[in-house]
Amino acid sequence: MIKILLVEDMPDTVELVRRALSTYDYEVVHAPDAETGLELALEQRPSLILLDLGLPDYDGQTLAGWLRAESALADTPIIAFTAWPQETARKMVESYGCNGYIQKPILKVRDFVDQIESFIKAQ
Amino acid sequence: MTDEKIQLVPTSRFTIEQLTAIYNQTRVDYLVPMPMNAKRLAAYIADYDVDLEHSLVAMQGDELLGVAMLGVRAGRAWITRLGVLPNTRRGGVGKALMTGLIENAAKLNRNFVMLEVIKNNVPAHQLFLKLGFREVGELLVLRRPPIMPPPDPVVADAQRLEQLDALRLTSRARGAMPWTNQSETLINANEVSGLHITLADDSRGWLVYQRQKFTLTRFAYKTEVGNPTTVAYAFLSHLHHQYPRLDTQLENMQVNDPHLPAFYEMGYVESFRRIEMWLGDPPPNLNTPTGSETRIKVS
Numbered sequence: 484m485i486k487i488l489l490v491e492d493m494p495d496t497v498e499l500v501r502r503a504l505s506t507y508d509y510e511v512v513h514a515p516d517a518e519t520g521l522e523l524a525l526e527q528r529p530s531l532i533l534l535d536l537g538l539p540d541y542d543g544q545t546l547a548g549w550l551r552a553e554s555a556l557a558d559t560p561i562i563a564f565t566a567w568p569q570e571t572a573r574k575m576v577e578s579y580g581c582n583g584y585i586q587k588p589i590l591k592v593r594d595f596v597d598q599i600e601s602f603i604k605a606q
Numbered sequence: 607m608t609d610e611k612i613q614l615v616p617t618s619r620f621t622i623e624q625l626t627a628i629y630n631q632t633r634v635d636y637l638v639p640m641p642m643n644a645k646r647l648a649a650y651i652a653d654y655d656v657d658l659e660h661s662l663v664a665m666q667g668d669e670l671l672g673v674a675m676l677g678v679r680a681g682r683a684w685i686t687r688l689g690v691l692p693n694t695r696r697g698g699v700g701k702a703l704m705t706g707l708i709e710n711a712a713k714l715n716r717n718f719v720m721l722e723v724i725k726n727n728v729p730a731h732q733l734f735l736k737l738g739f740r741e742v743g744e745l746l747v748l749r750r751p752p753i754m755p756p757p758d759p760v761v762a763d764a765q766r767l768e769q770l771d772a773l774r775l776t777s778r779a780r781g782a783m784p785w786t787n788q789s790e791t792l793i794n795a796n797e798v799s800g801l802h803i804t805l806a807d808d809s810r811g812w813l814v815y816q817r818q819k820f821t822l823t824r825f826a827y828k829t830e831v832g833n834p835t836t837v838a839y840a841f842l843s844h845l846h847h848q849y850p851r852l853d854t855q856l857e858n859m860q861v862n863d864p865h866l867p868a869f870y871e872m873g874y875v876e877s878f879r880r881i882e883m884w885l886g887d888p889p890p891n892l893n894t895p896t897g898s899e900t901r902i903k904v905s
Contacts, residue, residue: 492641493634516643539630539643545820545853548752552851571878578875580753 484510485603488529490520490546491564492539496587500533503592504599517541524550529559531603533585536565536575544579551580560602610666612699614706617661617675622648628663628673632689653794654686654785655679660710664690664699674703676710677785681889683707683716684785688730700730704737708885718886720785722858725879739883745784745858746866748874756850757872760805760840767800772814775800776826782892784858784882787826792816795824803841811837813845822854827865838868846872858882 487504491497492515501511512527514520517538524532532550536543543563550556563584565572572584583602589595617625626644633639642650651658654677661675671694677684685707690699711719722745723730767775776789785791792798792814800814809832816824822845829837846854858880859866 537639537641539641540646541820542640544749544751545855548853549820551753574875575749575877578749578873579751 484508485531486510486512486527486529487599488512488514488520488523488527488532489564490514490517490532490538490543491535492516492537493535496535499589500595503589503595506592507596509599515539517543517546520546521549524556524559525553528555530606531599532556532559532561533564533599534561534581536563536567536572544575547579547581558606560606562599562602612671612702613665614662614702615665616659617663617673618658620663622651625663625673628670629687629689631670632672632691635692650687651675653791654684655790655794656686657714660707660714662703662706662710664703669694671697671699672703674707676707678711678714678716679785679788679790681716681892682718682720682785683711683714685719685721686785688721695729700733701737704733708737718884718888718892720882720884722784722880722882725881731881734883737885739885741881742884743784743882744861745880745882746856746861747877747880748856748859748869749877750846750854750856750869750872750874752851752853754846754873756847757843759844759847760803762806762840762844763804764841764844765802767802767812767814769798772798772800775812775828776814782888784860786857787824789826792824792826798824801841801844803837803844805832805836805840807832809833809837809840811841813838813841815845817849817852820853822849822852823856825856825859829865834864835867838865839871842868842872 487509489497489500489511497513504511512523512529514523517540534543534547547561550561560582563572563576563581564587565584566587576584585598622644626642626647630641633641656675657678663673664671672690674688675686677686688703708719723734773793776792795816797817800812802812804810811829813825813827815822
């Protein structure tokens with residue numbers, strides 16, 4: 484089973500992502516904040532990290548920078564998951580070493596899963 | 607919402623966990639939601655001198671509708687964290703909270719009130735204009751990611767400033783800065799230190815900052831002699847050389863700040879913009895803008 488780490492504080496979004504991905508045989512590990520996200524990323528070694536940019540303890544960019552600085556996670560795709568305008572999201576993704584971004588909200592589950600798959604295959 | 611009257615209750619009647627929950631609920635649909643946990647909100651309240659007795663939660667019966675906080679410092683007040691639950695917007699809750707806070711500020715003899723609004727948050731901006739606030743400047747929120755290669759430090763005499771010396775510098779008149787960047791914020795913060803730089807041509811200046819676990823933040827700086835861009839590049843090169851793995855977040859830098867080109871050259875990127883607004887006039891001891899602090903009309 485491919486493991487995805489979801490770092491996200493909004494319970495409704497967590498539930499939606501968990502349902503969407505588990506339907507397609509992904510395992511979702513969830514961290515509700517940045518510190519837990521860093522801990523789980525190192526402990527669980529997921530195949531992809533899906534990262535909300537607005538977290539309650541540190542923001543998502545700070546966490547992305549820290550994840551990227553960990554050599555053990557150098558090849559793990561980090562995907563920003565955000566409702567920010569595309570231009571802002573693109574700028575943050577490039578600056579903080581993320582591999583891409585997925586726009587919130589999820590409108591079509593199949594499209595969302597396809598995006599996740601394409602980021603995993605690109606590695 | 608029913609026709610029942612909106613009640614304004616001091617935030618001091620709620621626990622920090624309750625306030626955090628109310629605040630987060632008001633932001634769920636924001637483009638830049640900025641959620642907080644209780645620890646982060648508690649630090650925010652302490653750092654920015656938020657007065658919980660004079661900050662307000664709006665309620666209708668048992669239903670929570672929104673929250674707004676009031677920072678209080680000598681001769682001035684600041685409105686922050688204003689938020690209304692999405693399903694109760696357009697019902698006068700924001701106006702009631704704002705009016706309540708302005709009244710509370712007046713009771714404390716603070717007739718000069720500051721705030722910032724995220725650029726393009728049209729409903730809030732319009733409400734503030736209607737309540738008599740005027741635009742005084744446009745502010746940038748900048749970031750520098752830690753994955754950038756550390757810069758070579760510019761050749762200069764660089765002296766580290768310990769907390770006391772650093773705070774002494776920031777306490778000198780720097781004009782009416784945005785609330786987040788005022789001296790009191792740095793005095794309230796932990797882990798504050800600084801850097802004084804003198805270049806070969808005798809240009810010189812200083813930078814004071816807070817170093818947190820993962821981030822550098824809360825910058826105050828000044829060019830004493832020389833070109834601000836050159837001096838800023840020099841102090842930033844030393845700072846980021848020293849802390850190559852820390853994320854950097856810079857709040858509310860004025861768009862016309864002459865140091866700004868150095869920040870962009872050092873790899874800072876714009877996250878978003880705010881508009882700063884004032885109600886009333888700053889007291890004389892604050893109304894002394896110098897150089898970079900001179901305000902402009904927003905675009």
